[in-house]
Amino acid sequence: MYTGYYSPARNxxxxxxxxxxxxxxGFVFFSLPLLAGAELDLESLLKNASPETFFIELVPETPGPxxxxxxxxxxxxxxxxxxxxxxxxNGKVAAKGLGLREYRFQAGKLxxxxxxxxxxxxxxGQKYSASLSFVVSDIDFLWRAATSRPDWYQGKTLPSLRSNxxxxxxxxxxxxxxxxxxxELIYRWSLDGDFKQKSSGAGKQNFSFQTxxxxxxxxxxxxxxxNLNGNxxxxxxxxxxxxxxxxxxxxEHPLEGPxxxxxxxxxxxxxxxxxxxxxxxxxxxxxxxIPGQSDLKLGLNYNWTVDGQPTEKTAPFNILNLSAAAGAQxxxxxxxxxxxxxxxxQQARAGFQINVQ
Numbered sequence: 116m117y118t119g120y121y122s123p124a125r126n127x128x129x130x131x132x133x134x135x136x137x138x139x140x141g142f143v144f145f146s147l148p149l150l151a152g153a154e155l156d157l158e159s160l161l162k163n164a165s166p167e168t169f170f171i172e173l174v175p176e177t178p179g180p181x182x183x184x185x186x187x188x189x190x191x192x193x194x195x196x197x198x199x200x201x202x203x204x205n206g207k208v209a210a211k212g213l214g215l216r217e218y219r220f221q222a223g224k225l226x227x228x229x230x231x232x233x234x235x236x237x238x239x240g241q242k243y244s245a246s247l248s249f250v251v252s253d254i255d256f257l258w259r260a261a262t263s264r265p266d267w268y269q270g271k272t273l274p275s276l277r278s279n280x281x282x283x284x285x286x287x288x289x290x291x292x293x294x295x296x297x298x299e300l301i302y303r304w305s306l307d308g309d310f311k312q313k314s315s316g317a318g319k320q321n322f323s324f325q326t327x328x329x330x331x332x333x334x335x336x337x338x339x340x341x342n343l344n345g346n347x348x349x350x351x352x353x354x355x356x357x358x359x360x361x362x363x364x365x366x367e368h369p370l371e372g373p374x375x376x377x378x379x380x381x382x383x384x385x386x387x388x389x390x391x392x393x394x395x396x397x398x399x400x401x402x403x404x405i406p407g408q409s410d411l412k413l414g415l416n417y418n419w420t421v422d423g424q425p426t427e428k429t430a431p432f433n434i435l436n437l438s439a440a441a442g443a444q445x446x447x448x449x450x451x452x453x454x455x456x457x458x459x460x461q462q463a464r465a466g467f468q469i470n471v472q
Contacts, residue, residue, distance in 0.1 A: 252349035366411030384470035
């Protein structure tokens with residue numbers, strides 16, 4: 116006679132376990148494809164059902180118009196050297212060969228779409244493939260340094276020690292046959308590899324920074340820009356040099372003004388006659404501009420010396436009036452030290468010689 120204790124809760128729990136087991140086994144069994152006349156190899160079946168994929172890398176990541184592009188496959192786990200690889204470019208076979216993991220090409224025109232597909236047939240007969248598509252985009256940069264130059268100078272002002280630089284981006288991203296407005300793009304700025312979050316965001320086409328306290332160095336300003344969907348993008352870097360401040364000397368004619376056809380050569384003495392008076396003008400280059408200051412000369416200190424003796428300071432301070440005494444002869448050394456009134460790192464020292472005849 117059964118003298119055990121009946122527990123509906125216990126039997127229900129056991130029944131649920133058996134039911135879950137039957138359902139799980141049934142799901143695994145019926146989820147497998149039916150193989151007629153073949154032995155079921157679960158390991159082989161799973162391997163063939165979900166093969167590992169690989170991907171295509173581009174260098175550069177976002178090619179510009181007519182730019183040389185290097186494409187390569189990465190992320191594979193099979194023996195690529197024994198695989199037959201076929202590269203398709205814009206729907207046509209562009210290259211094929213055993214173990215051909217790289218393909219080089221030239222990007223098309225701005226706004227054009229480039230389609231890449233690579234297929235690999237492994238030594239064991241398994242096929243792998245990867246695709247990549249991108250729109251050819253570009254970025255133009257315009258940068259300026261907030262530094263000085265003479266009014267007549269047509270060259271670019273260059274950054275000097277601890278000077279401010281403003282970079283403006285003009286991206287060219289095409290969609291539907293039109294260029295996307297710069298205000299509709301997302302900007303990600305980096306300086307020397309350091310992402311600048313505060314300067315990044317929607318519509319932020321301008322990026323400003325202050326240079327290092329060292330000359331003869333370079334700053335790399337990198338921009339990644341994309342549309343709102345993130346499916347059209349461009350990336351580019353502009354290199355900005357940092358130079359020393361500079362001062363050049365010119366003869367100042369009382370009627371004609373400064374004679375800018377040539378600067379005084381420090382190694383070739385400037386000849387004047389005894390008893391003759393001359394004016395010389397110093398032109399500073401690449402000193403930091405003072406915000407709100409219209410006349411840079413008020414922000415610079417000029418210290419002239421003639422044969423080692425300081426001259427009297429009279430306005431305009433960048434002009435030196437020099438008179439040769441009657442009967443005087445020989446070489447006279449002129450030196451000038453310019454110091455910035457605010458940026459103590461910026462100064463320039465230069466000189467020239469006068470041959471009194």
